[in-house]
Amino acid sequence: MPTNKPTNDSSSAQLDSTVSLDAAAHSSNPELFGRAARREGRADRLAEDCQASDCVAAALEGAATGDRFAIDRLHATGGTSRIWLAHDAKFDRHVALKELRPELADNEVVTARFNREAKITGQLEHPGIVPIYELGLRGETQQPFYTMRFVKGRTLSEASEAYHQKRKADEAGPVDLLQLLNAFVTVCKTVAYAHSRGVVHRDLKGANVILGDFGEVIVVDWGLAKLCVDPGENAEPLVVRPRVDSYPCDDAVPGHALGTPAYMSPEQAAGLTASMDRRTDVYGLGAILYEILTGVPPFLGSSLQDIMRKVEHEPPVSPRELSPGIPKELEDVCLRALAKLPSERYDSATELADKIQNWLAVLAEEPLRRMAASERQAQQALRKVHDQQRALIEVIRSQSFQSPDLVVTLRRLTEIAARTLKVDRVGIWRYDSDRSGIHCVDLYERDVDRHSSGLELKASRYPSYFRSLAESEVIAAHDARSDPRTREFANGYLDELSICSMLDAPVHLFGELDGVLCHEHVGRAREWTAEEQLFGIALSNLVSLAIEQWERRRGSTERHASVAAPECFNRTK
Template identity: 40%
Template sequence: MAASTMGPESNFQRSFCAMADFQPASDSPTTDGNHFAETRLWEPDDTISRQEEDIAFAAELMRSGIASEREIAANVSDWSIHGNVSLAEHLQKRSFLKPEQIDSLRQLALQRVDGARMSAAGGSEFGSGSGGGGQSLLLATLERLDGSGRVAKLLGVTVASRGGEQDARVMEGRYELIRKIGQGGLGRVWLARDVNLNRYVALKEISRSKGVSDAVVQRFKHEAEITGRLDHPSIVPIYQLGEDVASKRLFYAMRFLGRSTLEDSIIEYHERREDGDEDPMLLRHLLTAFVNVCHAIGYAHSRKVIHRDLKPENVVIDSFGQVIVIDWGLAKVVDETSVESLMDSGTIGSGDRTAEGQVLGTPLYMAPEQAAGRLDELDYRTDIYGLGAILFAIVSGHAPHEKTQRDSVNSGVGARGMISVIAGGETPSAREASSSVDPALDAVCRKAMARRRYARYQRATDLGEDVQRWMAGEPVTAYRENHWQRVNRWVSSHQRLTQFLIAAAMVVLVVLTTMAMTARQNRLAALHTRFSQMNGDVRELQIQLRGVATELSRDVRFTASLPPIEGIIAARNGQEGEDEETWRERLQTIFTGMLRSNPDYLTLGFEAMKNGGDAEDIVRVERNPAYPSLIRVLPQSRLKTIESDPLADQVALLEPGDVKLSLEPRKQDPIDSFGLERLIVATPVFSGASGECFGMTVIEADISTRVQEVLAGLGTLEYELFVADGEGQVWAMADPERGVRMAASAQKIPDLPEAVAEKLMGKPQPFELHVEDQYIARRFYVDPTGRGVLLFGRLHAE
C-alpha cells in the first residue's frame, strides 16, 4: 500500500547553543526562510566581538584540559557573558589561570574564531534563506565554535533557530497487508509490514472505501491526531497518517502490540484463583499494570484529552510486560467552550455503542453521565470512573455493570433498561461481586466510581497513588480503618519491630514475674533469677557476635563483586580495556569510602594468589590504630607478598561466595599495642574469563572493640562475663565492680571449671555446659575451620 503523508508538513527544527548578546524576539512570527524562535543574535560586523572571543576562549579552555568542566563551572558561576568583563579577565582576577596560560588561550581562541568564520562562509548549510544571510553566517560560526553545546550548557545561554520552508521533508511510505487482526464499526485493523523499515506495524483503515461521509473521515483523522499527540510510553504510538494512492482509503499506521490484553490477564488470574493458586504476586502484577494505566491517562488529561472508553479490553500488555492504552476512537479534546450533541456522537456507528447509537462508551464500564447521555458533563472524572471500573474488574473478576446487564436480560427490559439503571442506579460494590475483595480496594473502587463526579478522585494519578499505597501496606485515602485493622496492618508492615516488641514484652513479663516471686522466695530463688538473666544475656551476646560475622561476610562478598576487581584481572590477562592502574585507583577510592563508613574496619585489601600459596597485595587500604580517623592507601612500594600464607591456601579451596573467617594473625599485620584483636574475613575472587581462582578480597576488623560495645550494651551486670576465643584466650570481660574492660595479652579465664577446661582441650566443636545457679559456658563457630568463640558467665554465691 503506497501512502502519501497527511496533514501539515512539519518543519525540520535545527537548534544549537551559543553565548551572545541577545534580545527578546518579536511577538509576531517572521516569514524569513531562516528565522529565530525565541532569541536572536547581535548584528555581525568585520571585527571579532567580545562574546565570540569569550565563546572561543571557553571552548579552548575546555579542550585544553587545563581544568575540569566542574572547576570551570564553579569559577564562572558569578560571571555573565553579557557583562562588561571578559571571561579571560574574570578568570585572571580569580587567579584561576596563570597570565601565560591566558595569553596562550587567547591566541588560540582568536585563531579558532577566524577558522570558524572562514568555514561558515564557505559552507552552504546556513547560507540560504531570504533576509537572514548575515545572521545565518553568524549562527554557523557559533555552531562551529560550540558544536557540542557544552559551552552553552556551561555558561547558560541559548540561541535557537528554526528551519524555513525550504527545509520541509516530504516522504512516501509503503505497507504490505498481511492479515486482518480486528474489525469494528468504523474501521478494521491489519497486521502490515512497513517496507521502508522492514518492520511489522498495525494498520487501521476506514472499512468502506466508498460512500464514506465527511464526518466519518474527520472522526477517523481526529482519532489518529489525538493518539499521535499523546507521546507516552503507555499510549500506543502513531507512525503515520496517510491515504492509499490507489483506493484513496484513509489509514494510519501504529505500533503492533500483539493480542494479549489486560482483560486476558484478569481472566487468567481469577481462573487460577478458582483452581487454588492464591499467589499474591499475580494480583500485584495486575495492580502494577493498572497504576501504569493511571499514569498514562493522567498524562492524556494533562494534554486536555479524555479517552471516554476505558475498559480492560483497551489495555494491551506486550510480550515484555509494557502496558499500552489503545483505541482512542472516542477520545475528545476537552474544551470548555465547545458543545457536543447527541447528533455529533451518533454520526459513526460503533460496536462499542448501544443499538440506539446515542450513548458513548461500553455499557459494562460506563459512567452514569455517559449512560444518561449528558455529553457536556463528560470530563476527566469520567475517565476516572472508567479506571475505577477497570480496578473493579481486576479485584472481583467481573465488570461493574455485569449484574445489571444480567438482570436486564432476565427481566426483558433490554439495552434501554440497562442504560437507565446505570444512569440512575447505585454505585456497584466489588465486595458484593466477590467477597474476597479487600475492603480497602473496594473503597477505592467506590470512590473512583462515585455517582457524583466531585466525590471521585480528581486526578488519575491520585487513584494510582492510592493503589500503590495499598500495595505498600499503607492506609488508602478512600478507606477508614478500624483499630484492629490498623494494628494488623502496622504489624504486617513492621514485622521485625513487632517481633522485638513481643520479645521485649516477654522479657518484661519474665522480670515482673520474677520480681513477684522474689518477695516470697529465698536467696536461692534470687540466685536462680540472676542465672536466668545471665543465660539470656549470653544468648543475646551470641546473636550479636553472629551478626557481626554475618555483616563482615556480606561486605567481603560485596567487595569481591566490584567492577574494578574484574577490571584488574582483565588488565593482567592482557584483555582490551582500561589499564590496571586506573582500575586500582578506583578500587582504592571504594575501599577508602568503606573504611570511612565502618569505623571498626582496620584494613581492606585485594590480593592475588601465587603458586605455592603466596599472597601478593594488589590494593591495600588501612586505618591507623593510633589515629582511627587517618586512613591511608599503601603505595605500590609498600605492598607485600606473603609467602606460604595459610589464609590464602584455605581461601583457594572455597567455592564462589564462600567466606573464610580467621582470628589467626597474618605475617603482614602489624603487632597491635592498642588491645586490638583482628577478625579476618576473606572470600575468593575468580576470573570471569578463565573461571580460575585469581585471588581474594580481605577485610580485617577490630573485633575487640565490637565485643566491648556489645558488652556495654548489656548494661549493669550482676555476674562475671568473659568473651574469649575457642581456646579460652580472653578478649574482653565484664563484672559488677569494674564494668567492661579489655583483657591483657594471653590472658586466660581464671578458675575455669574442670568440665569446661576438658571441653576446650578436646575436639574443636561447639558445646554448651551449665550448672544451675553457677555458670554457663557456650562455644560456637561462625567459621567451621576457625578457633570459634567462647562465652563464659559465672555467678558468685552470696
C-alpha cells in the same frame, strides 16, 4: 491497538457491549451477530456481511500500501475499523496498520472520527500511549489508514479474567493481584497525562488497555476522545485540524450515548455530552478497577438498554459481595470512583492513582512492620529468658537454697517464680501419703507479700484436674474456666479467688510425681509463652531438688514427712 492474538476474540468482547448494532454487524463473531440480529430481526443480512468481510480480508492479505507497508494478515476487526499486521519496508519491522472498513469509507462522521483518533493519538506522546508512525490514504479508494507500534501482549480484561479463574481454582497468589493493580496505576497516570493535554478518552475499559509481554501498559482506542476547552493549568492542549466540530459527528446529537454501556459513566449513558470531563474518565477507571477486583464489569443486564438504565439509576453490586476477599480499602476507592455524580468522584485520575499507590505502599511495608514487630518480640523474649536464667542462677547460688530449713528454700522459690513471671500467686503442693489429695506447703501472694500454707484439695472433688496433673508435663491454661483440664478446678476453687489463668508444672521426688508448682494469674486471660513454660518447669525441678536434698539430710525414708509452716489457711476445700 491490537493484542498478540491473530483473532477477533478480544474484539468480540468489546463489540458485544457497544451501543450500535451496526458496529456489531461487522464483527467476525457469529454468536455475537446472532444476539445482535435477534434484537432487530436482521440475522440474514448480518450473516452475509460477515461472509463478505472475511472474503475481503482474505483477498487483501499480501497486498501493499504504497511502497512502504505490505499487509501480512488480518489481526483484529472492530465495529468501524480493522487492524492488520503489516511489514514496514523502510525500517524492516512489523507494525499495526489500522484502517476504516471499506463500507464505511464514505461516511463523513466515521472518517472524521478516524482521522481525529489518529491525530489525537499521534500528539499524545507518552509511554502509555502507542506511537503513530504514519497517517495516510490507501490505494485507489483513498481509504484513510494509520500505522502504529505493534505491541505483543493481552488486554487488561483478559488478564483480569485469567486472574479470577486462578482465584476460583485457589491457584492465584497475592502477586497476581498486585501486578494488575500496578498496571491500573500506570493506566491512571497515562489518562492523567491525556487530561493534561485537554483530552478525555470516554471509552476506558479493560479491553482498551494492552499489557505487553515485556511490562508495557498501553491505553488504546482514542476514537471517542473529546477535546476539552480548558485542559488545566500548565497544560499544552492538542491542536487537531480540521476541527471535528465541523463534521456532523454524534456529539452534536443531544441524548446520543457514546461508549461501552457496561463501563460508561451515567452522564454518557444519558447523552449529556456537555457534562463530560476528566471525571468521566475517572468513572471509566473505576469500572476497570471494579473488573480487576471482581472479574466482571460494574453492570450486567439482559440488553443494552437494561445495562444503561442500571448505569444511570442503580448502584453497582458491592465488590466484596462478589469477591469477599477484597480489602475494604480497595472497595471504598472503587465505589467512590463509580459515584453517580461527577462531583462525588475523585477529582482526577492522579488522585485515584495516588489512592491505589498508597494502599500498595502500605501493603509493601507490612512485611517490614511484621519483621520489626517480630524482632521486638524476640528481643523481649530474649530479655525475659535472660531475666529468668539470672533468677535461677541467683536462687541456686543463694544461701537460702542451701539452707537446711526447707520452708526458707521453698519460700525463696515461690517468690522468685511470682516476681519473674509476674503472677499473683504461686503455690507448692505435695501429694498426701495416700495420694487422695494434695496439700499446700507454701503459697505466696505477690500483691500482699505474704506466705501461707495448709490448704488441702481432694482428688475426688476435682478428678479431671488430678488426672491432668498425672498425665501432663506442664498445664498451661490460657483460660482456666474453659480449659477442659482445669475447668472443674477453676469453677470449684479458683473462681472464688478471681483467678483466670494457670501454669502448673509437676514436682518429682526421686523420679516419681510428688506434687505440683502452681502459678495463678488474676484478671484477664493470659497466654503462657514457651519461655515462661520452660521457666516454670525449671523452677519445679529446683523445687524437686530442694525437697530431695532436704529428705536426704533428714535421712528419712518417708517421702511425705510433714513440713513445718509459719501459718495455715483456716479452711479446707
